[in-house]
Amino acid sequence: MSELFTQTTTNIQEKSNLIWSVADLLRDYYKPHEYGKVILPFCVLKRFNDCLIPTKNKVLETYENVKHLEVKSGFLERAAGYSFYNISKYDFGKLTEDATHIEDNFRNYIIGYSENVQDILENYEFDNEIKKLANNGLLFLVIEAFNKPSAYMGADKITSVDMGYIFEDLIKRFSESYDEQAGAHFTSRDIIYLMTDILISEDKDLLIEEGVAKTVYDMTMGTSQMLTCMTERLKALDSEADVRTFGQELNPETFAIAKSSALIHGGNADNMKLGNTLSDDKFPNYKFDYIISNPPFGIEWKTAKREVEAEHAMGDNGRFGVGLPKISDGQMLFDLNGIAKLKDDGKMAIIHNGSSLFTGAAESGESEIRRYMIENDWLDCIIQLSTDVFYNTGITTYIWIISKNKPLHRQGKVQLIDASKMAEQRRKNIGNKRYDITDKCREAIVKVYGDYRTKEYDFDGKVCESKIFNNEDFGFNRIQIESPLYDENGEIVTKGKKNQPVPDTSKRDYENVPLVEDIDSYFAREVKPYNAAAWIDKSKTKVGYEIPFTRYFYKYQAPRSSDEIAEIISSQEASITASLKALFGERESK
Known part of the structure:
Protein backbone atom coordinates (compact mmCIF):
# COMPACT_ATOMS: atom_id res chain seq x y z
CA MET A 1 0.00 0.00 0.00
CA GLU A 176 -13.96 26.56 19.14
CA SER A 177 -12.37 29.99 19.51
CA TYR A 178 -15.10 31.33 17.23
CA ASP A 179 -17.83 29.36 19.02
CA GLU A 180 -18.62 27.43 15.86
CA GLN A 181 -19.62 23.81 15.51
CA ALA A 182 -16.13 22.39 15.17
CA GLY A 183 -17.34 18.85 14.60
CA ALA A 184 -19.33 19.96 11.58
CA HIS A 185 -16.03 20.03 9.69
CA PHE A 186 -14.88 16.49 10.28
CA THR A 187 -15.71 13.04 11.62
CA SER A 188 -13.31 11.15 13.88
CA ARG A 189 -11.28 8.49 12.13
CA ASP A 190 -12.58 5.55 14.18
CA ILE A 191 -16.11 6.19 12.88
CA ILE A 192 -14.90 6.67 9.31
CA TYR A 193 -13.04 3.35 9.35
CA LEU A 194 -16.18 1.58 10.54
CA MET A 195 -18.10 3.11 7.62
CA THR A 196 -15.43 2.18 5.07
CA ASP A 197 -15.10 -1.37 6.34
CA ILE A 198 -18.85 -1.94 6.25
CA LEU A 199 -19.01 -0.54 2.71
CA ILE A 200 -16.40 -2.90 1.30
CA SER A 201 -17.01 -5.92 3.56
CA GLU A 202 -19.12 -7.85 1.04
CA ASP A 203 -16.96 -6.85 -1.93
CA LYS A 204 -13.52 -7.68 -0.52
CA ASP A 205 -13.01 -11.08 -2.16
CA LEU A 206 -14.18 -9.83 -5.54
CA LEU A 207 -12.08 -6.68 -5.30
CA ILE A 208 -8.94 -8.66 -4.44
CA GLU A 209 -9.57 -11.12 -7.28
CA GLU A 210 -10.47 -8.68 -10.04
CA GLY A 211 -8.61 -5.56 -8.94
CA VAL A 212 -10.04 -2.27 -7.76
CA ALA A 213 -11.38 0.41 -10.06
CA LYS A 214 -13.87 2.46 -8.08
CA THR A 215 -15.29 5.95 -7.74
CA VAL A 216 -15.98 7.42 -4.30
CA TYR A 217 -18.06 10.52 -3.52
CA ASP A 218 -18.56 12.57 -0.36
CA MET A 219 -21.31 15.17 -0.68
CA THR A 220 -20.25 17.01 2.52
CA MET A 221 -16.54 16.28 2.41
CA GLY A 222 -15.14 18.73 4.99
CA THR A 223 -11.37 18.22 4.86
CA SER A 224 -11.91 15.09 2.69
CA GLN A 225 -10.79 12.59 5.32
CA MET A 226 -13.60 10.18 4.48
CA LEU A 227 -12.38 10.07 0.89
CA THR A 228 -8.79 9.62 2.08
CA CYS A 229 -9.74 6.73 4.37
CA MET A 230 -11.84 5.07 1.69
CA THR A 231 -8.92 5.27 -0.72
CA GLU A 232 -6.64 3.84 1.95
CA ARG A 233 -8.93 0.86 2.50
CA LEU A 234 -9.29 0.10 -1.21
CA LYS A 235 -5.56 0.37 -1.83
CA ALA A 236 -4.97 -2.05 1.03
CA LEU A 237 -6.90 -4.62 -1.03
CA ASP A 238 -5.12 -3.73 -4.26
CA SER A 239 -1.98 -1.58 -4.20
CA GLU A 240 -2.53 -0.72 -7.87
CA ALA A 241 -6.15 0.27 -7.29
CA ASP A 242 -7.66 2.94 -9.52
CA VAL A 243 -9.61 4.96 -6.96
CA ARG A 244 -11.12 8.23 -8.13
CA THR A 245 -12.50 10.52 -5.45
CA PHE A 246 -15.08 13.28 -5.78
CA GLY A 247 -16.29 15.70 -3.15
CA GLN A 248 -18.25 18.87 -2.55
CA GLU A 249 -17.89 21.20 0.42
CA LEU A 250 -19.67 24.37 1.50
CA ASN A 251 -16.97 25.91 3.73
CA PRO A 252 -14.21 27.65 1.70
CA GLU A 253 -11.45 26.96 4.20
CA THR A 254 -12.13 23.27 4.65
CA PHE A 255 -12.59 23.00 0.87
CA ALA A 256 -9.12 24.50 0.44
CA ILE A 257 -7.67 21.86 2.75
CA ALA A 258 -9.52 19.08 0.93
CA LYS A 259 -8.20 20.27 -2.41
CA SER A 260 -4.65 20.58 -1.08
CA SER A 261 -4.93 17.03 0.32
CA ALA A 262 -5.97 15.75 -3.10
CA LEU A 263 -2.97 17.44 -4.68
CA ILE A 264 -0.59 15.93 -2.14
CA HIS A 265 -1.73 12.32 -2.46
CA GLY A 266 -2.04 12.39 -6.23
CA GLY A 267 -5.80 12.63 -6.57
CA ASN A 268 -7.55 14.80 -9.11
CA ALA A 269 -8.03 18.09 -7.27
CA ASP A 270 -10.44 19.20 -9.99
CA ASN A 271 -12.89 16.65 -8.56
CA MET A 272 -13.05 18.67 -5.34
CA LYS A 273 -15.80 21.28 -5.71
CA LEU A 274 -16.86 24.28 -3.62
CA GLY A 275 -20.55 24.98 -3.12
CA ASN A 276 -23.81 24.00 -1.44
CA THR A 277 -24.61 20.41 -2.47
CA LEU A 278 -28.36 20.96 -2.04
CA SER A 279 -28.71 24.18 -4.02
CA ASP A 280 -25.70 24.02 -6.35
CA ASP A 281 -24.97 20.40 -7.29
CA LYS A 282 -21.50 20.26 -8.85
CA PHE A 283 -21.89 16.66 -10.02
CA PRO A 284 -25.13 16.48 -12.02
CA ASN A 285 -25.62 13.19 -13.85
CA TYR A 286 -22.65 11.58 -12.10
CA LYS A 287 -22.94 8.04 -10.75
CA PHE A 288 -20.61 6.60 -8.13
CA ASP A 289 -19.65 3.16 -6.79
CA TYR A 290 -19.41 4.28 -3.18
CA ILE A 291 -20.76 7.26 -1.28
CA ILE A 292 -19.62 8.07 2.25
CA SER A 293 -20.85 11.16 4.11
CA ASN A 294 -21.66 12.78 7.43
CA PRO A 295 -24.15 15.53 6.50
CA PRO A 296 -25.17 18.17 9.05
CA PHE A 297 -28.21 17.23 11.12
CA GLY A 298 -30.55 19.52 12.96
CA ILE A 299 -29.52 22.34 10.60
CA GLU A 300 -31.98 24.44 8.59
CA TRP A 301 -31.90 24.25 4.77
CA LYS A 302 -33.51 27.67 4.44
CA THR A 303 -30.61 29.08 2.40
CA ALA A 304 -31.20 26.38 -0.25
CA LYS A 305 -35.01 26.50 -0.05
CA ARG A 306 -35.71 28.12 -3.42
CA GLU A 307 -33.47 25.78 -5.41
CA VAL A 308 -34.50 22.64 -3.50
CA GLU A 309 -38.21 23.34 -3.92
CA ALA A 310 -37.69 24.04 -7.63
CA GLU A 311 -35.94 20.68 -8.02
CA HIS A 312 -38.66 18.99 -5.96
CA ALA A 313 -41.22 20.30 -8.46
CA MET A 314 -39.34 18.48 -11.23
CA GLY A 315 -40.49 15.15 -9.77
CA ASP A 316 -38.50 12.20 -11.06
CA ASN A 317 -36.31 14.54 -13.12
CA GLY A 318 -34.80 16.01 -9.97
CA ARG A 319 -33.13 14.69 -6.84
CA PHE A 320 -35.84 15.73 -4.40
CA GLY A 321 -39.08 14.71 -6.09
CA VAL A 322 -39.86 12.09 -3.43
CA GLY A 323 -40.52 14.58 -0.63
CA LEU A 324 -39.08 17.40 1.43
CA PRO A 325 -38.32 17.25 5.17
CA LYS A 326 -39.12 20.08 7.55
CA ILE A 327 -37.17 23.26 6.87
CA SER A 328 -35.54 22.94 10.32
CA ASP A 329 -33.55 19.82 9.43
CA GLY A 330 -32.22 19.00 5.96
CA GLN A 331 -30.26 15.82 6.68
CA MET A 332 -32.61 13.53 4.74
CA LEU A 333 -32.21 15.64 1.61
CA PHE A 334 -28.68 14.26 1.49
CA ASP A 335 -30.11 10.73 1.42
CA LEU A 336 -31.99 11.65 -1.74
CA ASN A 337 -28.93 13.31 -3.27
CA GLY A 338 -26.86 10.21 -2.53
CA ILE A 339 -29.44 7.76 -3.87
CA ALA A 340 -29.67 9.78 -7.09
CA LYS A 341 -25.90 9.50 -7.51
CA LEU A 342 -25.41 5.81 -6.73
CA LYS A 343 -24.72 3.41 -9.55
CA ASP A 344 -27.16 0.53 -9.97
CA ASP A 345 -24.80 -1.61 -7.88
CA GLY A 346 -23.56 1.25 -5.68
CA LYS A 347 -23.49 1.45 -1.90
CA MET A 348 -23.66 4.38 0.53
CA ALA A 349 -22.82 4.88 4.22
CA ILE A 350 -24.32 8.03 5.73
CA ILE A 351 -24.57 9.27 9.31
CA HIS A 352 -27.80 10.52 10.87
CA ASN A 353 -29.13 11.37 14.29
CA GLY A 354 -32.20 9.61 15.67
CA SER A 355 -34.81 11.90 14.13
CA SER A 356 -34.39 10.39 10.65
CA LEU A 357 -35.74 7.11 12.03
CA PHE A 358 -39.17 8.38 12.96
CA THR A 359 -39.69 12.13 12.46
CA GLY A 360 -42.72 13.08 10.36
CA ALA A 361 -46.24 11.73 10.18
CA ALA A 362 -47.53 9.43 7.44
CA GLU A 363 -47.04 10.98 3.98
CA SER A 364 -44.77 13.71 5.38
CA GLY A 365 -41.52 14.37 3.56
CA GLU A 366 -39.45 12.34 6.02
CA SER A 367 -41.85 9.40 5.95
CA GLU A 368 -41.95 9.42 2.15
CA ILE A 369 -38.16 9.40 1.96
CA ARG A 370 -38.05 6.37 4.26
CA ARG A 371 -40.80 4.76 2.18
CA TYR A 372 -38.81 5.44 -1.01
CA MET A 373 -35.74 3.69 0.38
CA ILE A 374 -37.57 0.72 1.85
CA GLU A 375 -40.08 0.01 -0.90
CA ASN A 376 -37.27 0.10 -3.47
CA ASP A 377 -35.36 -2.34 -1.23
CA TRP A 378 -32.35 -0.03 -0.88
CA LEU A 379 -32.20 0.28 2.91
CA ASP A 380 -29.73 -2.42 3.89
CA CYS A 381 -28.73 -1.78 7.50
CA ILE A 382 -28.81 0.80 10.31
CA ILE A 383 -26.13 0.69 13.00
CA GLN A 384 -26.60 2.49 16.31
CA LEU A 385 -23.32 3.87 17.64
CA SER A 386 -22.32 4.67 21.19
CA THR A 387 -23.09 8.10 22.57
CA ASP A 388 -20.19 10.56 22.90
CA VAL A 389 -18.16 9.38 19.90
CA PHE A 390 -18.26 12.72 18.06
CA TYR A 391 -16.26 15.82 18.91
CA ASN A 392 -19.21 18.21 18.90
CA THR A 393 -22.16 16.20 20.17
CA GLY A 394 -22.87 13.52 22.72
CA ILE A 395 -26.14 12.33 21.21
CA THR A 396 -26.87 8.89 19.81
CA THR A 397 -26.02 8.60 16.12
CA TYR A 398 -26.63 6.00 13.44
CA ILE A 399 -24.89 4.80 10.29
CA TRP A 400 -27.37 4.05 7.51
CA ILE A 401 -26.20 1.66 4.79
CA ILE A 402 -27.98 2.14 1.45
CA SER A 403 -27.39 -0.52 -1.21
CA LYS A 404 -28.75 -0.36 -4.75
CA ASN A 405 -28.01 -4.05 -5.33
CA LYS A 406 -28.40 -6.15 -2.20
CA PRO A 407 -27.13 -9.73 -2.34
CA LEU A 408 -29.90 -12.31 -2.55
CA HIS A 409 -29.94 -13.20 1.14
CA ARG A 410 -30.44 -9.54 2.13
CA GLN A 411 -33.17 -8.72 -0.38
CA GLY A 412 -36.54 -7.70 1.03
CA LYS A 413 -35.04 -7.25 4.49
CA VAL A 414 -33.36 -4.68 6.72
CA GLN A 415 -30.76 -5.37 9.38
CA LEU A 416 -30.70 -3.30 12.56
CA ILE A 417 -27.59 -3.47 14.75
CA ASP A 418 -27.39 -2.08 18.27
CA ALA A 419 -23.66 -1.40 18.60
CA SER A 420 -24.13 1.22 21.33
CA LYS A 421 -21.89 -0.76 23.73
CA MET A 422 -19.11 -1.32 21.19
CA ALA A 423 -16.73 1.44 22.27
CA GLU A 424 -13.97 2.07 24.78
CA GLN A 425 -13.73 5.07 27.07
CA ARG A 426 -10.89 7.46 26.28
CA ARG A 427 -8.33 8.39 28.90
CA LYS A 428 -8.83 12.02 27.94
CA ASN A 429 -11.91 13.56 26.35
CA ILE A 430 -11.68 15.57 23.13
CA GLY A 431 -14.62 17.94 23.29
CA ASN A 432 -17.71 15.74 23.55
CA LYS A 433 -15.81 12.67 22.41
CA ARG A 434 -15.48 10.38 25.43
CA TYR A 435 -15.45 7.04 23.59
CA ASP A 436 -13.51 5.49 20.71
CA ILE A 437 -14.62 2.68 18.43
CA THR A 438 -11.43 0.64 18.79
CA ASP A 439 -10.11 -1.79 16.18
CA LYS A 440 -11.59 -4.72 18.12
CA CYS A 441 -14.96 -3.01 18.41
CA ARG A 442 -14.97 -2.15 14.71
CA GLU A 443 -14.05 -5.70 13.69
CA ALA A 444 -16.83 -7.03 15.92
CA ILE A 445 -19.45 -4.75 14.35
CA VAL A 446 -18.32 -5.70 10.83
CA LYS A 447 -18.59 -9.37 11.80
CA VAL A 448 -22.14 -8.87 13.09
CA TYR A 449 -23.06 -7.09 9.87
CA GLY A 450 -21.58 -9.89 7.79
CA ASP A 451 -23.14 -12.72 9.79
CA TYR A 452 -26.59 -11.31 9.03
CA ARG A 453 -28.45 -13.08 11.82
CA THR A 454 -30.93 -12.17 14.51
CA LYS A 455 -28.62 -12.77 17.42
CA GLU A 456 -27.13 -11.20 20.54
CA TYR A 457 -23.32 -11.35 20.47
CA ASP A 458 -20.96 -11.07 23.41
CA PHE A 459 -17.46 -9.79 22.63
CA ASP A 460 -15.44 -9.93 25.85
CA GLY A 461 -18.34 -8.58 27.85
CA LYS A 462 -19.48 -6.06 25.24
CA VAL A 463 -22.90 -6.87 23.83
CA CYS A 464 -23.75 -6.20 20.18
CA GLU A 465 -27.19 -7.23 18.98
CA SER A 466 -28.50 -7.76 15.45
CA LYS A 467 -32.09 -8.14 14.32
CA ILE A 468 -33.40 -8.84 10.82
CA PHE A 469 -36.77 -7.42 9.71
CA ASN A 470 -38.86 -7.65 6.57
CA ASN A 471 -39.19 -4.37 4.69
CA GLU A 472 -42.94 -4.18 5.30
CA ASP A 473 -42.41 -4.37 9.07
CA PHE A 474 -41.60 -0.65 9.04
CA GLY A 475 -44.74 0.43 7.18
CA PHE A 476 -48.11 1.30 8.62
CA ASN A 477 -51.53 2.60 7.62
CA ARG A 478 -52.52 5.67 9.59
CA ILE A 479 -56.28 5.39 9.98
CA GLN A 480 -58.65 8.13 11.06
CA ILE A 481 -61.24 6.92 13.58
CA GLU A 482 -64.47 8.85 13.96
CA SER A 483 -67.05 8.79 16.74
CA PRO A 484 -70.64 10.03 16.26
CA LEU A 485 -71.90 13.40 17.42
CA TYR A 486 -74.82 13.15 19.85
CA ASP A 487 -77.60 15.72 20.35
CA GLU A 488 -78.94 16.90 23.68
CA ASN A 489 -81.26 13.88 23.80
CA GLY A 490 -78.40 11.45 23.42
CA GLU A 491 -79.35 10.61 19.83
CA ILE A 492 -76.76 10.28 17.06
CA VAL A 493 -76.83 13.28 14.72
CA THR A 494 -77.10 12.23 11.07
CA LYS A 495 -76.95 13.89 7.66
CA GLY A 496 -77.88 13.23 4.04
CA LYS A 497 -80.38 10.86 2.50
CA LYS A 498 -78.58 7.85 3.92
CA ASN A 499 -78.68 9.29 7.43
CA GLN A 500 -74.95 8.99 7.83
CA PRO A 501 -73.70 9.82 11.33
CA VAL A 502 -72.03 13.21 11.76
CA PRO A 503 -68.53 12.82 13.27
CA ASP A 504 -67.70 14.51 16.54
CA THR A 505 -64.36 16.14 15.66
CA SER A 506 -63.47 16.56 19.33
CA LYS A 507 -63.37 12.76 19.65
CA ARG A 508 -61.46 12.11 16.43
CA ASP A 509 -58.60 9.69 16.92
CA TYR A 510 -55.83 8.07 14.89
CA GLU A 511 -54.21 4.65 14.93
CA ASN A 512 -51.14 3.31 13.15
CA VAL A 513 -51.92 -0.14 11.81
CA PRO A 514 -48.97 -2.26 10.64
CA LEU A 515 -48.96 -2.82 6.88
CA VAL A 516 -48.82 -6.55 7.49
CA GLU A 517 -52.15 -6.42 9.30
CA ASP A 518 -55.68 -6.07 7.85
CA ILE A 519 -57.16 -2.70 8.82
CA ASP A 520 -60.66 -4.01 9.46
CA SER A 521 -59.42 -6.88 11.60
CA TYR A 522 -57.30 -4.49 13.64
CA PHE A 523 -60.22 -2.11 14.06
CA ALA A 524 -62.56 -4.90 15.17
CA ARG A 525 -60.07 -6.10 17.75
CA GLU A 526 -58.51 -2.88 19.07
CA VAL A 527 -61.23 -0.24 18.74
CA LYS A 528 -64.75 -1.68 18.44
CA PRO A 529 -64.83 -3.35 21.87
CA TYR A 530 -64.23 0.06 23.48
CA ASN A 531 -66.22 2.28 21.11
CA ALA A 532 -68.99 0.33 19.42
CA ALA A 533 -70.29 3.32 17.43
CA ALA A 534 -66.90 4.26 15.95
CA TRP A 535 -65.96 3.86 12.29
CA ILE A 536 -62.96 4.37 10.00
CA ASP A 537 -62.96 7.21 7.49
CA LYS A 538 -61.07 5.21 4.88
CA SER A 539 -60.73 8.18 2.55
CA LYS A 540 -58.26 9.62 5.06
CA THR A 541 -56.02 6.54 5.36
CA LYS A 542 -52.35 7.32 4.78
CA VAL A 543 -49.30 5.10 4.42
CA GLY A 544 -46.28 5.89 6.55
CA TYR A 545 -42.89 4.42 7.38
CA GLU A 546 -40.89 4.68 10.59
CA ILE A 547 -38.12 2.69 12.24
CA PRO A 548 -38.72 2.51 16.02
CA PHE A 549 -35.17 1.40 16.70
CA THR A 550 -35.25 1.87 20.47
CA ARG A 551 -38.48 -0.08 20.83
CA TYR A 552 -37.08 -3.04 18.89
CA PHE A 553 -34.10 -3.33 21.25
CA TYR A 554 -35.84 -2.43 24.49
CA LYS A 555 -35.30 -4.91 27.30
CA TYR A 556 -37.67 -4.93 30.23
CA GLN A 557 -36.07 -4.75 33.64
CA ALA A 558 -38.28 -5.65 36.58
CA PRO A 559 -38.28 -3.03 39.36
CA ARG A 560 -36.65 -3.92 42.64
CA SER A 561 -38.85 -5.47 45.27
CA SER A 562 -39.93 -3.43 48.28
CA ASP A 563 -37.85 -5.66 50.56
CA GLU A 564 -34.73 -5.04 48.45
CA ILE A 565 -35.32 -1.28 48.46
CA ALA A 566 -35.86 -1.30 52.24
CA GLU A 567 -32.61 -3.21 52.70
CA ILE A 568 -30.70 -0.68 50.58
CA ILE A 569 -32.16 2.25 52.54
CA SER A 570 -31.34 0.57 55.84
CA SER A 571 -27.77 -0.08 54.71
CA GLN A 572 -27.31 3.53 53.63
CA GLU A 573 -28.77 4.83 56.90
CA ALA A 574 -26.33 2.68 58.85
CA SER A 575 -23.43 3.97 56.76
CA ILE A 576 -24.47 7.60 57.28
CA THR A 577 -24.91 7.07 61.03
CA ALA A 578 -21.46 5.50 61.28
CA SER A 579 -19.93 8.42 59.37
CA LEU A 580 -21.62 10.98 61.62
CA LYS A 581 -20.44 9.19 64.76
CA ALA A 582 -16.90 9.07 63.44
CA LEU A 583 -17.03 12.77 62.54
CA PHE A 584 -18.49 14.06 65.81
CA GLY A 585 -16.53 11.60 67.90
CA GLU A 586 -13.36 12.95 66.31
CA ARG A 587 -14.32 16.52 67.20
CA GLU A 588 -15.17 15.61 70.80
CA SER A 589 -11.81 13.94 71.23
CA LYS A 590 -10.12 17.16 70.10
Missing part, protein backbone atom coordinates in the same frame (compact mmCIF):
# COMPACT_ATOMS: atom_id res chain seq x y z
CA SER A 2 1.21 3.50 -0.76
CA GLU A 3 2.98 5.18 2.16
CA LEU A 4 0.83 8.22 1.53
CA PHE A 5 -2.11 6.41 3.10
CA THR A 6 -0.47 4.74 6.08
CA GLN A 7 -0.29 6.36 9.47
CA THR A 8 3.12 7.07 10.97
CA THR A 9 4.10 7.40 14.60
CA THR A 10 4.41 11.16 14.18
CA ASN A 11 3.09 12.93 17.25
CA ILE A 12 0.14 14.69 15.67
CA GLN A 13 -0.71 16.69 18.77
CA GLU A 14 2.86 17.92 19.11
CA LYS A 15 2.99 19.06 15.47
CA SER A 16 -0.37 20.75 15.80
CA ASN A 17 0.71 22.50 19.00
CA LEU A 18 3.86 23.76 17.31
CA ILE A 19 1.93 25.21 14.40
CA TRP A 20 -0.64 26.75 16.69
CA SER A 21 2.11 28.39 18.72
CA VAL A 22 2.36 30.85 15.84
CA ALA A 23 -0.73 32.37 17.42
CA ASP A 24 1.58 33.91 20.03
CA LEU A 25 3.01 36.10 17.26
CA LEU A 26 -0.46 37.20 16.15
CA ARG A 27 -1.98 38.02 19.54
CA ASP A 28 -1.61 41.81 19.38
CA TYR A 29 -2.95 42.11 15.83
CA TYR A 30 -5.56 39.35 15.48
CA LYS A 31 -8.48 38.27 17.62
CA PRO A 32 -8.43 34.59 18.65
CA HIS A 33 -11.12 33.60 16.17
CA GLU A 34 -9.04 35.18 13.38
CA TYR A 35 -5.87 33.13 13.96
CA GLY A 36 -7.03 30.50 11.50
CA LYS A 37 -6.96 33.04 8.66
CA VAL A 38 -3.18 32.99 8.92
CA ILE A 39 -2.35 29.59 10.37
CA LEU A 40 -4.44 27.38 8.06
CA PRO A 41 -3.18 28.78 4.73
CA PHE A 42 0.40 28.84 6.02
CA CYS A 43 0.02 25.23 7.09
CA VAL A 44 -1.17 24.31 3.59
CA LEU A 45 1.67 26.29 1.97
CA LYS A 46 4.30 24.69 4.22
CA ARG A 47 2.95 21.24 3.35
CA PHE A 48 3.28 22.05 -0.37
CA ASN A 49 6.69 23.65 0.16
CA ASP A 50 8.16 20.64 1.96
CA CYS A 51 6.68 18.10 -0.44
CA LEU A 52 8.32 19.93 -3.36
CA ILE A 53 11.78 20.29 -1.78
CA PRO A 54 13.27 17.09 -3.30
CA THR A 55 12.34 18.10 -6.86
CA LYS A 56 12.78 21.89 -6.55
CA ASN A 57 15.91 22.13 -8.71
CA LYS A 58 14.53 19.76 -11.32
CA VAL A 59 11.38 21.89 -11.66
CA LEU A 60 13.41 25.07 -12.09
CA GLU A 61 15.60 23.42 -14.75
CA THR A 62 12.54 22.10 -16.57
CA TYR A 63 10.91 25.52 -16.48
CA GLU A 64 13.94 27.09 -18.16
CA ASN A 65 13.59 24.52 -20.95
CA VAL A 66 9.83 24.82 -21.51
CA LYS A 67 8.95 28.40 -20.49
CA HIS A 68 8.63 29.41 -24.13
CA LEU A 69 5.93 26.78 -24.72
CA GLU A 70 2.24 27.71 -24.61
CA VAL A 71 1.33 24.55 -22.66
CA LYS A 72 3.96 23.59 -20.10
CA SER A 73 2.10 22.40 -16.99
CA GLY A 74 2.44 18.71 -17.89
CA PHE A 75 6.25 18.93 -18.06
CA LEU A 76 6.40 20.77 -14.74
CA GLU A 77 4.07 18.36 -12.96
CA ARG A 78 6.17 15.41 -14.08
CA ALA A 79 9.30 17.15 -12.86
CA ALA A 80 7.68 17.95 -9.51
CA GLY A 81 6.26 14.48 -9.02
CA TYR A 82 2.91 16.01 -8.09
CA SER A 83 -0.03 17.54 -9.92
CA PHE A 84 1.18 20.97 -8.71
CA TYR A 85 4.51 22.79 -8.80
CA ASN A 86 6.29 26.05 -7.99
CA ILE A 87 8.57 27.85 -10.46
CA SER A 88 9.72 30.60 -8.07
CA LYS A 89 13.35 30.51 -6.99
CA TYR A 90 12.13 31.02 -3.43
CA ASP A 91 11.06 28.49 -0.81
CA PHE A 92 10.59 28.94 2.94
CA GLY A 93 14.29 28.51 3.54
CA LYS A 94 15.39 31.16 1.03
CA LEU A 95 12.65 33.55 2.19
CA THR A 96 14.16 33.66 5.68
CA GLU A 97 17.50 34.83 4.22
CA ASP A 98 16.14 38.29 3.34
CA ALA A 99 13.94 39.97 5.95
CA THR A 100 14.11 43.37 4.22
CA HIS A 101 12.27 42.31 1.06
CA ILE A 102 10.08 39.65 2.62
CA GLU A 103 6.73 40.82 1.20
CA ASP A 104 7.95 41.11 -2.41
CA ASN A 105 9.80 37.82 -2.20
CA PHE A 106 6.88 36.02 -0.59
CA ARG A 107 4.51 37.28 -3.27
CA ASN A 108 6.96 36.06 -5.91
CA TYR A 109 6.92 32.69 -4.16
CA ILE A 110 3.10 32.59 -4.13
CA ILE A 111 2.81 33.57 -7.81
CA GLY A 112 5.22 30.77 -8.68
CA TYR A 113 2.66 28.12 -7.78
CA SER A 114 0.50 26.38 -10.35
CA GLU A 115 -3.08 27.58 -10.85
CA ASN A 116 -4.63 24.82 -8.77
CA VAL A 117 -2.72 26.06 -5.71
CA GLN A 118 -3.62 29.66 -6.51
CA ASP A 119 -7.26 28.59 -6.41
CA ILE A 120 -6.79 27.14 -2.94
CA LEU A 121 -5.24 30.34 -1.61
CA GLU A 122 -8.02 32.45 -3.08
CA ASN A 123 -10.51 30.59 -0.90
CA TYR A 124 -8.59 31.81 2.13
CA GLU A 125 -8.59 35.40 0.81
CA PHE A 126 -4.92 35.14 1.63
CA ASP A 127 -3.78 38.30 -0.14
CA ASN A 128 -5.42 40.45 2.54
CA GLU A 129 -3.54 38.61 5.27
CA ILE A 130 -0.18 38.95 3.51
CA LYS A 131 -0.59 42.71 3.42
CA LYS A 132 -1.70 42.88 7.07
CA LEU A 133 1.17 40.69 8.25
CA ALA A 134 3.74 42.66 6.26
CA ASN A 135 2.45 46.04 7.44
CA ASN A 136 2.78 44.93 11.06
CA GLY A 137 6.22 43.33 10.75
CA LEU A 138 4.84 39.83 11.23
CA LEU A 139 5.27 38.21 7.83
CA PHE A 140 8.94 37.36 8.27
CA LEU A 141 8.37 36.09 11.83
CA VAL A 142 5.56 33.77 10.75
CA ILE A 143 7.57 32.36 7.83
CA GLU A 144 10.57 31.93 10.14
CA ALA A 145 8.42 30.01 12.66
CA PHE A 146 7.09 27.69 9.94
CA ASN A 147 10.62 27.11 8.67
CA LYS A 148 11.88 25.56 11.91
CA PRO A 149 13.12 21.97 11.50
CA SER A 150 10.42 20.85 13.94
CA ALA A 151 7.76 22.30 11.59
CA TYR A 152 8.78 20.11 8.65
CA MET A 153 5.73 18.65 6.84
CA GLY A 154 7.10 16.71 3.90
CA ALA A 155 5.24 13.62 2.72
CA ASP A 156 8.29 11.46 3.57
CA LYS A 157 7.75 12.18 7.28
CA ILE A 158 4.05 13.02 7.56
CA THR A 159 1.54 10.95 5.61
CA SER A 160 -1.75 12.24 4.24
CA VAL A 161 -3.55 10.52 7.11
CA ASP A 162 -1.34 12.29 9.65
CA MET A 163 -1.76 15.59 7.82
CA GLY A 164 -5.49 15.11 7.96
CA TYR A 165 -5.32 14.80 11.72
CA ILE A 166 -3.24 17.98 11.94
CA PHE A 167 -5.71 19.91 9.80
CA GLU A 168 -8.61 18.55 11.83
CA ASP A 169 -7.07 19.60 15.12
CA LEU A 170 -6.29 23.09 13.84
CA ILE A 171 -9.79 23.58 12.48
CA LYS A 172 -11.25 22.34 15.74
CA ARG A 173 -9.24 24.86 17.75
CA PHE A 174 -10.08 27.65 15.32
CA SER A 175 -13.79 26.80 15.35
